[in-house]
Amino acid sequence: MRRRTGRLASATAAAVFALGAALLTPLPQAAAEPARAPAPAADARGAAADPVTDHCQGQCADILPPGQNGNATLADILGNRLFGTFPAHASDQLARYDALVAGHGGLTDAKLSDFFNDASFGVPADQVESVTSPRDDVTITRDKKTGVPHIKGTTRYGTEFGAGYAAAQDRLWMMDLFRHIGRGELTSFAGGALANQGLEQQFWPSAPYTEAEYEAQIERIRTTGGERGELAMADAQAYVDGINAYRQKSKDGRYFPGEYVLTGKIDSITNVGEIQPFRLTDLISIASVVGGQFGGGGGGEVQAALSLLAAQQRYGVVKGTEVWESFRQRDDPEAVLTVHDGTRFPYARKPAQPRGTALPDAGSVQAEQLVYDRTGSAGTNAKAPVTAPEKLKPLQGLFDGGVVPPGSLSAKRGMSNALLVSGQHTASGSPVAVFGPQTGYFAPQLMMLQELQGPGISARGVAFAGVGMYVQMGRGQDYAWSATSAGQDITDTYAIELCEPNGSPATKASTHYLYRSVCTPMEKMERSNSWKPTVADSTAAGSYRLQVWRTKYGMVTHRATIGGKPVAYTSLRTTYRHEADSIIGFQMLNDPAYTKDAASFQQAAHRIGYAFNWFYADSRTAAFFNSGSNPVRAAGVDPALPVKAEQAYEWQGFDPVHNTAAYTPFAQHPQSVGQDYYISWNNRQAKEYDTAGFGFGAVHRGDLLDGRVKKLVADGGVTRASLTRAMAEAAVTDLRGEQVLPELLKVLRSAPVTDPQLSTAVQQLESWRAAGSPRQETARGSHTYGNADAVRIMDAWWPGLVEAAFKPGLGDGLYQALTASLPTDESPASSHGPTGAHSGSAFQYGWWGYVDKDLRQVLGDPVQAPTPDTYCGGGSLSACRDALLTTLKAAAAAPASAVYPGDDNCAAGDQWCTDSIIHRALGGISHPKVNWQNRPTYQQVVEFPSHR
Structure with a gap:
């Protein structure tokens, strides 16, 4: 020991x-x-x-x-x-x-x-x-x-x-x-x-x-x-x-x-x-x-409903719905896919004639209160003297x-990401995989x-x-496997009609609801916490109480009215009450007598109820399977929006006591064996398979992997090192610079750029793009980026250019509602958004696909599934160019101290430090900062030469 x-x-x-x-x-x-x-x-x-x-023979790392x-x-x-x-x-x-x-x-x-x-x-x-x-x-x-x-x-x-x-x-x-x-x-x-x-x-x-x-x-x-x-x-x-x-x-x-x-x-x-x-x-x-x-997926239907209402208020019901769908991008043909051979796996599709949709009355939605009886430092942020x-x-x-x-x-x-190449394209003839969560x-x-x-x-x-x-996630005797979060919709939002047991009119505060026509009490779930100052925690003594109302349709998250009637919105996921059921699938993956090939691997993965993309490689084949307890929904239900809590719109076979239902069978889950290559970076899995949420369109982080691996496959002779290089290169590349900057520059260069300051900024961006749009040190330990000014300009420019391109056409209300559903930017330097500062993760959530598609429409370039309106400059190339130049000039003039304002870990203006990864302490030990890289935490590089 x-x-x-x-x-x-x-x-x-x-x-x-x-x-x-x-x-x-x-x-x-x-x-x-x-x-x-x-x-x-x-x-x-x-x-x-x-x-x-050990069939890996030293080739697993x-x-x-x-x-x-x-x-x-x-x-x-x-x-x-x-x-x-x-x-x-x-x-x-x-x-x-x-x-x-x-x-x-x-x-x-x-x-x-x-x-x-x-x-x-x-x-x-x-x-x-x-x-x-x-x-x-x-x-x-x-x-x-x-x-x-x-x-x-x-x-x-x-x-x-x-x-x-x-x-x-x-x-x-x-x-x-x-x-x-x-x-x-x-x-x-x-x-x-x-x-x-x-x-x-x-x-x-x-x-x-x-x-x-x-x-x-x-x-x-x-x-x-x-x-x-x-x-x-x-x-x-x-x-x-x-x-x-x-x-x-x-x-x-x-x-x-x-x-x-x-x-x-x-x-x-x-x-x-x-x-x-x-x-x-x-x-x-x-x-x-x-x-x-x-391993969750779905939810967010209340916010989606609010952005849909804002679109309908802006444009009217018919066009507003069309505009909203163009941002929701349920099956954008330009989206990067994991299963790219054309196989379709329909799931969570928009019904032709939606039934049971429960949109709130405008302005009526209130988030459910969670915290009560707060005292001490919890309420005052006061510190005890230490x-x-x-x-x-x-x-x-x-x-x-x-x-x-x-x-x-x-x-x-x-x-999490995954890169796998099948044996017909590798130097050894065996599949190669670089993957990790x-x-x-x-x-x-x-x-x-x-x-x-x-x-x-x-x-x-x-x-x-x-x-x-x-x-x-790891390796067995002659195979390895890994996963990425899938995000398909296994969580639905129900609108339950509120009632009072004595028959009096209900209010939004009511704690009873109609369940199959019976006025039924909600369950009040509570947790009380109190604490005293300790050596390590100098917050003053205090206490507070958590409270959640639970129903047969899940937990209450919001309250609103629909047609003037008070309702509560609830969130119900299929894995609720079943968090540990997936243990059997993991047991199978660890059992060498069970998992012997791609087919048995897929069956084991199917026993996992969480929404994950699973990848497999042995000496003979590479494979993929998407797991999750995908509910079979009632006909006509639109899973992207809240639905009425009525029996006609429940999951098929729904048992509220055990939270079970009918689930889509094995064959309907996206899956593949022996495709030329696979990539995943939390992108869409396959055609007609809706990955819940916004932002799965023309440009996605997965494109950084897909283009590189596709080229390796075309060249042939892929090795563990070459596939690792592809991953590592994508890990230090700015998605905006690689995928969207060419269109931005094309608009800017559609006429001569005569302003000296703007001309310099454009040249800097062009040089950065020609270098591959990296966010990488000039030399190890220099803590200084190559093309540092171009990186700074892009970081300052992107939020402004998105707003300038879209807000005038969408209007304030709709623009704010859509950005609440999908933030415009998640660069490594951002301290906001889903992952926050110093987290490593970047470019998962953003408007890069919207900008790319819109600019191509402005330029008259080919666009699949064009949006009903063109936003930048109202569709005018010259007006769009003016908007981009105006925001670019402001970005170029922004000092580094403003773009990178500093925090407890970094001085203002320190570009490298702002991007850097910092390990969050779960205890008393802290670690030094390291370079930003958009990469899995745990990662395997594997190639099996033999098999049992």
């Missing part, structure tokens, strides 16, 4: 601050996590006898920054804050991840190991760092380079026990955070900072379960999942047992995470306090957070602003690496901490 640095056991937490750095020296009674030598029974790769055959170790003692945390030191393996993958930005240009297969880990099974004998056996039937072997746990069990229980034990070694504090987030209890656990409250308010309202309902989910899997369901729950219990074994050992041995001291859970002198035992229901709580964040020596003051605000800063975890994320940049990461080898389990890869019974 890895050696940990000693703990601070000689003073209370307050005294620690007063004594300063000298207290980093542990006293004799301070314990470190005990280390053990490699077990005598270890074979050449550090595991027990009978090693599995992966990476997950910043590092495997996500637990830190109090001494570790103080050392990091005071001296910049790190516990072993806490930050050792970050530099290699960052280095690919500068190193991808000369990348070869031989150099991949400079930027990725060896993802082979086991650990070579000379690379074994530690081996421990928490039980006689399992060993956990960690390698020197990364500290990844390689878990091998002789029994299935032992294997899963080891998985839980290793997860607790690496993520105990974070797992504790997430079980409290899912239950809406984070502030009571980690302090009253507003960001902590924001996380509760983001996640708990979508899954406000009681303990009995958590238990019911577990029992349902056991009773309806057959043998695999029973096995899954046995595996989960063994996993929990392993977590609890380490939890107790670390507490007794005083090498538990230091955050428990900093948040007042455990006394640093007496060791009095407790890390609450984990239960199976905690896994459901964590799964509800993970699934809701990364003093500390200057040298240790960084620790005073360790969690000020929350365990997770605003806009980091609670934002929608979708940077984006779960944001956190310290520690939400996911952790692991290898599991035991009866019926053989895989290496990542799992979300706390639900890591199985590898969720």
Whole structure:
């Protein structure tokens, strides 16, 4: 087992601050996590006898920054804050991840190991760092380079026990955070900072379960999942047992995470306090957070209805609806697709004659109140007085602003991508894949690496901490798989008519509703939180209450009137009450006796209810499957808009007690085997398959991958290195510069540019475009972009040019409504939008497709599915050019300090820093900034030469 640095056991937490750095020296009674030598029974790769055959033969690689170790003692945390030191393996993958930005240009297969880990099974004998056996039937072997746990069990229980034990070694504090987030209890656990409250308010309202309902989910899997369901729950219990074994050992041995001291859970002198035992229901709580964040899809129908109403008010019902549909782009023929061979998978289509649509009365919509009875710092933002020596003051605000800063975890994320090329186009004749999920940049990461080898389990890869019974994305003996968030519509909005049980007139505040003609009470779901100041959280004592009204059609999100009658809008997703059901699909993916080829992989993926795009590669074929519990809707229902809560418009076969319905069958899910290549960057999956939401049109982030991979395939001889280069090049490319700037320049150059300042700006933009529109350092470590002025100009110009092009034609009201449905920009430098500042993710949400299509209409260039109106300059080329020149002149004159105004991490005007990725601390350890790159957090590069 890895050696940990000693703990601070000689003073209370307050005294620690007063004594300063000298207290980093542990006293004799301070314990470190005990280390053990490699077990005598270890074979050449550090595991027990009978090693599995590894068909990747050294050609599988992966990476997950910043590092495997996500637990830190109090001494570790103080050392990091005071001296910049790190516990072993806490930050050792970050530099290699960052280095690919500068190193991808000369990348070869031989150099991949400079930027990725060896993802082979086991650990070579000379690379074994530690081996421990928490039980006689399992060993956990960690390698020197990364500290990844390689878990091998002789029994299935032992294997899963080891998985839980290793997860607790690496993520105990974070797992504790997430079980409290899912239950809406984070502030009571980690302090009253507003960001902590924001996380509760983001996640708990979508899954406000009681303990009995958590238990019911577990029992349902056991009773309806057959043998695999029973096995899954046995595996989960063994996993929990392993977590609890380490939890107790670390507490007794005083090498538990230091955050428990900093948040007042455990006394640093007496060791009095407790890390609450984990239960199976905690896994459901964590799964509800993970699934809701990364595997949801749909929703937003109320805002869509508001933008439709604004369009109808502007243009009238007929043309307004036509204009709105042109922005909704349900099946734009110019959209980049994952399945590009023309195969159609109709789903969530607009009906010819919509039935049951429930548009609100104009001006009547109110968002449902969620927070009540707020007191203390939650209401005043007041800080309790805390003093500390200057040298240790960084620790005073360790969690000020929350365990997770605003806009980091609670934002929608979708940077996951995948690039796969089939064997007929590769140098080896075997498929090549470069793929991975984006779960944001956190310290520690939400996911952790692991290898599991035991009866019926053989895989290496990542799992979300706390639900890591199985590898969720990674590789098996002769295949690899990964996923991207799909976003198809599995969430619907219902308009329930409000009533009063005594027959009096209902109001928008009423708490009863008509369910199948019966006035039925809503359920009031509540969660109360209170907190006191701690060493790490200086917010004043306070409390507040969360409240959600639950109905048979889901949770109330808004109230309004329709035709003067009060209604409530509710949100219902198919995975509600079923967050853990997908465990069976993951179990199949880890089972070498089940997953043997593309067909069995697709069937396993079909058992996953979340909306994901799944990708597969072995030595023979590449494949794709889109998973999700897609409801079969009533005929005539438009899923893009709210629908009346009447039986005629419910999901077919809807059972409100268990939230089950009829779901589209396997054959109707987008899927493919052996297509020439596949790309995914959260784009549309296939023709006629609606990806819920706006912005899936003529230009999408997926185009950055599609064009590059298509060229590689045309040239032939694709290798792991060449496909990785394509990904890495796209990762540092500005989508606006590559895909839209050519049309912008064409409009500007339609007449001579005589203004010297504008002429210079145009030339700078042209030079940047000729260089490939990168946002990349001139040299590694320079922290200065090439074409820096052009990048600055584009960042300043884009918001202004979009408004100048569209707002005059759309009018203020419609323009604001449409931008509420889809923000105009999400560049790396933006501190707004779905992902916020320093998040890495960029160019998922924006108006680039609208601008591109509109400019081509202005220019008279070919456009498929043109919009009913041309907006820039009212369709006049000269007027459009004038609008663009006016906004360009203002952008060119904008100083860097205005374009990049600075924040707590960056000085005003620092372009590189503004773009840079910052790992959000989920605990006490922080990491240095790294280069921006639009890339998955966890990433694999794989090519299998052989197969079983």
